[in-house]
Amino acid sequence: MTSVTSPLDAVFNILIIVTAITFVARRFRFPHTIALIFAGLLATFTPNLQLFDLEADIILSVLLPPIIFQETLQLDIDGLIDDSDMILSYAVAGTLLMVVAVAIFAFLFSGFDPAEAFLLGVIISPTDPISVIGTFRTMGVIKRFQLLVTGESLFNDGVAIVIYSILISIVTVGSLTALDVVRISLVNVVGGVLLGIASGFVVHILFCWTDDKFAEVLISVIAAFGVFRLAEELGASGVIATVLAGLIINYRCRNYGGLGGESRGMLDTLWEFVGFTASSVAFIFIGMKLDPSSLFQYLGPIIALTLFIIIARYFMVVLIAEVIQTISGKRVPRNWRLGILWSGLRGAISVVLVLGVGVIRLPHIEGMTALTFGVVLATNLIQGLSMSRVVQKLELSVRRAPSEEGNGDA
Numbered sequence: 001m002t003s004v005t006s007p008l009d010a011v012f013n014i015l016i017i018v019t020a021i022t023f024v025a026r027r028f029r030f031p032h033t034i035a036l037i038f039a040g041l042l043a044t045f046t047p048n049l050q051l052f053d054l055e056a057d058i059i060l061s062v063l064l065p066p067i068i069f070q071e072t073l074q075l076d077i078d079g080l081i082d083d084s085d086m087i088l089s090y091a092v093a094g095t096l097l098m099v100v101a102v103a104i105f106a107f108l109f110s111g112f113d114p115a116e117a118f119l120l121g122v123i124i125s126p127t128d129p130i131s132v133i134g135t136f137r138t139m140g141v142i143k144r145f146q147l148l149v150t151g152e153s154l155f156n157d158g159v160a161i162v163i164y165s166i167l168i169s170i171v172t173v174g175s176l177t178a179l180d181v182v183r184i185s186l187v188n189v190v191g192g193v194l195l196g197i198a199s200g201f202v203v204h205i206l207f208c209w210t211d212d213k214f215a216e217v218l219i220s221v222i223a224a225f226g227v228f229r230l231a232e233e234l235g236a237s238g239v240i241a242t243v244l245a246g247l248i249i250n251y252r253c254r255n256y257g258g259l260g261g262e263s264r265g266m267l268d269t270l271w272e273f274v275g276f277t278a279s280s281v282a283f284i285f286i287g288m289k290l291d292p293s294s295l296f297q298y299l300g301p302i303i304a305l306t307l308f309i310i311i312a313r314y315f316m317v318v319l320i321a322e323v324i325q326t327i328s329g330k331r332v333p334r335n336w337r338l339g340i341l342w343s344g345l346r347g348a349i350s351v352v353l354v355l356g357v358g359v360i361r362l363p364h365i366e367g368m369t370a371l372t373f374g375v376v377l378a379t380n381l382i383q384g385l386s387m388s389r390v391v392q393k394l395e396l397s398v399r400r401a402p403s404e405e406g407n408g409d410a
Contacts, residue, residue: 010051017043018280031384033131033283033347037377040287051288059285059352061229063278065242067130067348069224070275071154072246073268077254079147080247085328087148089320090340091155097319098125099163101312102305110301110371112364119167120368123354124309124375126160127153128347130279131380132387139388139397145336149343157349158240162188164353165237171360184235191236193244199227200248207249207258216263217270223249282348286376289351294370295377301367302374306382309375314341335394342390345379346372 017039025032043051080087102121106112112120129149136146166184170176176184203223207216223245231241253259259267295302317340321332332340354372358365383390391397 013051014281014284017284018277022280029388031131031135031380031387033279034380034384036280036283037287037290037380040284041290041292042287043284044288044290051284055355057356059282059348060356061232061238062225063282063285063348064239064352065224065228066271066274066278067282068154068157068239068242069220069246070271071150072243073250073271075150075247075250076143076147077247077251079144080151083144083148083151083330086324086330086332087151088155089324090148090152090317092159094152094316094320095125095156095159097316098309098312099160101316102309105305105308105312106371109304110364110367112368115167115171116362116364116368119164119171119357119362120371122160122164122167123350123357123368123372124305124346126156126346126349127344128349129153129343129345130347131283131345131384132343135387135391139391141391141396142398145339145396148336149340152340154243158189158192158237158243160349160353161239162237164356168357168360171362187235188237189240191234192231192238192240195227195231195234195236196241196244197248199223199230199241199245200252203245203249204252204256204258207253211260211263213260213263213266216259217267220249220267220271279348286348286351286373289355290373290377291370294366295374298367298370298374302371302378305371306375306378309379310341310344313344317341335396339390339394339396342383342387345383346376347380350376 018036021035021039022032024030025035040051099118099121102124103114103117106117106120107114110117110120133146133150135141136149162185165188166176166181169180169184203219206219210216224242227245228238228242231238253264317337321337325331350372354369357368362368
């Protein structure tokens with residue numbers, strides 16, 4: 001293969017890799033996200049196969065919005081509202097608990113100072129179940145369980161990035177007052193919420209004004225990327241804004257019209273494709289950024305941290321389930337708890353956040369990067385490869401155990 005001479009060649013190479021890996025992975029029933037990680041790693045050893053060396057901010061602003069937007073457009077909004085207490089409990093309280101747990105571990109056993117330890121906790125805490133969602137759909141996993149796993153991932157990304165922004169400010173500025181922390185938090189959260197809701201209503205109004213399916217598709221594309229970029233420019237959370245915009249569009253279009261049947265089908269197909277492509281490129285990027293020598297150097301700490309995260313997540317899941325049952329009476333059955341535990345893989349968000357820290361030049365940035373990449377790789381290998389067996393064992397599939405669908409009811 002000749003060397004790459006233009007960006008179009010790099011795009012073409014990426015599409016070839018994604019297509020080939022998708023064919024092979026589905027033929028052998030192997031998680032394609034894991035295959036893409038290794039494909040990205042192998043690509044770095046092939047000099048003539050040049051790919052884009054994307055920066056962390058490009059990944060965050062170009063690949064993350066379509067992944068989030070696609071997920072929100074396909075969510076069951078009524079189910080999301082019904083189980084909002086569980087989803088937000090795991091996304092907010094669960095993320096905070098995991099941040100503290102990982103920070104304590106890193107401070108006591110990895111030699112990190114408190115700021116570095118908390119940064120690592122924030123970086124590793126958000127879940128990214130993309131590699132197991134395909135397994136869920138193929139095996140007919142209970143829709144409500146899928147919604148809980150996906151909802152937690154959507155919202156905990158926003159929570160983690162808000163905390164990350166605060167910690168980065170503290171590390172770079174040196175110190176922040178309590179008032180500064182409150183201000184940053186309010187701008188991030190409230191700004192993201194207001195922008196997302198307003199954008200969602202505006203997009204729905206535009207949908208109602210036209211029946212041109214191509215115009216509607218273009219409006220959705222502008223919304224997905226534009227809301228994220230606008231929020232980030234204003235200092236608000238792009239993730240929260242994009243999530244809220246997608247949810248508002250989804251809810252209003254399903255309940256108040258605005259999209260015809262043909263337009264809706266076209267929109268769903270387009271965003272499923274765009275979301276799949278963006279997530280595939282993100283996992284190739286993870287493989288490209290892997291440093292095998294660094295992973296081997298920190299192999300012991302990576303194994304220890306991975307095991308600790310799994311154990312800590314188990315106690316977090318159980319604790320929140322018991323609190324929810326005590327307060328609202330909703331029961332999270334044992335098989336659901338274990339399923340939520342095993343669905344807590346780490347992915348692109350963690351990688352992007354740790355690469356963003358690299359510019360600060362912290363004393364232990366090499367160890368922080370190695371631990372993050374190691375945990376991402378380990379959770380995808382261990383939990384991703386075993387997910388189909390776990391689904392069968394826990395009887396989370398409607399096809400295999402229809403009676404289980406009611407186990408999560410209040």
